[in-house]
Each structure stands twice: as C-alpha cells, then as structure tokens.
Amino acid sequence: QVQLVESGGGLVQAGGSLRLSCAASGRTFSSYTMGWFRQAPGKEREFVAGISRSGGRIEYADSVKGRFSISRNYAKNTVYLQMNSLKPEDTAVYYCAATETMVIGTTTSQYRNWGQGTQVTVSS
Numbered sequence: 001q002v003q004l005v006e007s008g009g010g011l012v013q014a015g016g017s018l019r020l021s022c023a024a025s026g027r028t029f030s031s032y033t034m035g036w037f038r039q040a041p042g043k044e045r046e047f048v049a050g051i052s053r054s055g056g057r058i059e060y061a062d063s064v065k066g067r068f069s070i071s072r073n074y075a076k077n078t079v080y081l082q083m084n085s086l087k088p089e090d091t092a093v094y095y096c097a098a099t100e101t102m103v104i105g106t107t108t109s110q111y112r113n114w115g116q117g118t119q120v121t122v123s124s
Helices: none
Strands: 001-008 010-013 018-025 032-040 044-049 058-060 068-073 078-083 092-097 118-123
Touching: 001 092, 010 018, 018 032, 018 058, 018 092, 032 068, 032 078, 044 068, 058 068
Parallel strands: 010 118
Antiparallel strands: 001 018, 018 078, 032 044, 032 092, 044 058, 068 078, 092 118
16 A cells, blocks of 8 residues: 655646645555546546656646646655646646556546645636
C-alpha cells in the first residue's frame, strides 16, 4: 500500500500557472504508475495525466494537452503536475492516484490508491 499526499492547489487567475505535487510513501515509488485526476462539482472524476513506472510513457487528456505537464522525481518520491494557461473550466479538486499495473489507466477503477485531493480554482 502506498500513501499519497497532494499539495500545491490554490486560487489563480485565468492564464496563470500552478504546480501540484504528490508525495508518495509506504512502498517503492518506482513500482507504481502514477496518475492525476480531477473532479469538478456535479461531475464525475476524470483522467488528466498519467506517467509510467519508468517515466518513459506519458499520457494526457485532450483537454489539457499542450498546457499541463506531468513528471516524477524518484529521489523525492514525488509526482508533479505543472499546469499552465489555466482556464476557469480547469477548476476542480485534483487527485493523485497510483496503480501497480504497467498500463497508464485512464479510468478511476484502474487505480487502487488515492490521495485526499487539492482544490484548484481558476477565476475568470
């Protein structure tokens, strides 16, 4: 079991940037494929970005391609989500997730471990 703690959320104006962090503990970080999801009020939780165990494969939701970037630091057991050119529709609670599978899952059912979430609010 791995424990995940997100940080870095906040309030930002449209066009601004934020970097989310997700610190992992409890198991070998490199054993996990990592993902970021988000959930806006009244909507289902949706996939944002994912990175493979080795960091060699990355996937993004179409809605964030070219604006968001996922990365991981093995020395710090941390995965990051750099968010640029933020839009009001990016407003959501952002969750970090981990799975021991090799595939970068894009659905919530493919991940067993979740953080508590961090709020991102983008004002227009």
